[in-house]
Amino acid sequence: MKMNTSAESAPNESHRMNVVRRYAILDTPPDGAFDRVTAIAARLLGTSIAIVSIVDTDRIWFKSHHGLEAQQIPRNSGLCASAILQSGPWLVTDARHDPRTLANPLVAGEFGLQFYLGVPLHTHDGFNLGTLCVLDTQPRTVTQEQIDTLTDLASVVMDQLELRLSAMRSIAEKEAALNHSHLMAEKIDHRVMNSLHLIVSMLSIQSAQLGGSEAAKEISRAATKIFAVANVHQHINVGKAATTLDSADYLVQLCAGLSTMLGCGDQVAISVDAVPLTLASEQLSRLGLIVNELVTNALKYGASKVSVQLAPYEHQYCFTVSDNGSGLPAGFDVDKMSGLGMKVITSLVRNLGGTLSHERNANLGGTTFQILFTPMMSSRLPPI
Structure with a gap:
């Protein structure tokens, strides 16, 4: 057979x-x-x-x-x-x-x-x-x-x-859920940006109608700040639009937007000293969020100078934010802080795979927050 x-x-x-x-x-x-x-x-x-x-x-x-x-x-x-x-x-x-x-x-x-x-x-x-x-x-x-x-x-x-x-x-189900969450986040970001620009347009129209009055000037200043908020929002979420970015250019633009948004004027200086390094956009987004938290917090407590620096350090990168404020209170412990801001920062540092430390800054007289992290491929990073 x-x-x-x-x-x-x-x-x-x-x-x-x-x-x-x-x-x-x-x-x-x-x-x-x-x-x-x-x-x-x-x-x-x-x-x-x-x-x-x-x-x-x-x-x-x-x-x-x-x-x-x-x-x-x-x-x-x-x-x-x-x-x-x-x-x-x-x-x-x-x-x-x-x-x-x-x-x-x-x-x-x-x-x-x-x-x-x-x-x-x-x-x-x-x-x-x-x-x-x-x-x-x-x-x-x-x-x-x-x-x-x-x-x-x-x-x-x-x-x-x-x-x-x-x-x-x-794995496929988790990836689908993650893609869905990213899509929803992009839609929300798009709506936020549209809403901010709509508010700017309405304020600009209102300012023009009031002529050269003091009220018109205040409304115009408010419109400028909201426009800056939109720009900062765009820079913080830039990771969604590109795979890698120039870190120096990104940080300069971000800090310029923050300076305008916070109404710093001539009284406050935010300087950036960053080596032009190519980093995964997700890492830069995390650094952008950290800068936003630390700079805002420094100015809130009286700092008039803030320095943002990024440079290679041995086999890692060293990222610092320093200010000339009054310094941290005695016994300050990042891990024991109950404030939302520090919890956000520590979470972002953890997602970077980095380590966070702080010390008194000898030059400015305030505080330096230092983050050491290793550059990664974008696919290896967890979502924000």
Whole structure:
């Protein structure tokens, strides 16, 4: 009897291949979990070869191959293509005298296959992906206990495949949720920007209607500050629009916007001394939020000079914000502060993968906050 192994021979073959693709296992790298199963199978059944196979449309691909160098064989020459047509184990004790395998190239050819036992890898919805099989070049007999052992090991392989599929689905769901949250954040940012610009336009119109009066000047100043708020908001969220940015240019623009927004005028100076480094935009967004918190807080407590610096430091980057304010209170501990501002800063530093420290500034007389962090690729950063 001729062995029937064509793709068309299996019932619901197109559905079966959809299930194979669902597990996304074909052509994946070697995996120790599957390699241990094939090693155990070969040892327990005393064979020289054990394989975890996945039957593709035109090939039989080996997820794990113990005692064999090949990674795949044509489908029409593999016994696994016949084994997946069964609901239970498929056994050939002496292939040279078995009518199912006489014409098979692995039996009749140089390889000299004589023994095969394969157990289908059966999915919960009734499809066979491939097999866990043991092979040998000598005829063999097996006991029912050995067949049951191989069947149990095939169940272990399926458990691993199901766990892998579950993990992939979980990751996909989390990525979808994250993408949705990013999309919602972008929509909110867009609406905030539109609202701020609308307010600026309304105030500008109102100022023009009032002519050169003092009220018109106050309204015009208010419009300028709101416009600056919009610019700062745009700079803080710039990470959404680019992958990497020039840190020096970004910080200069951000601090200029902050100076205008806070109405610093000639009484307050915010200086920036930053080496033009290319950083992931997510990292710059975090630094922008930190600058906003520290500068605002420094001016709130009487500082008239603020210095923002960024430069390489050994294998890291050193980012500092210094001021000439009255300094921190005695016993100040960042981790014990109850204020929202410091909690935001420590959270941002943690997301940067950096460390935060503070000390009295000898030149300005106030406080220096220092952050040491390592530059990262944007894909490695957690979301803000």
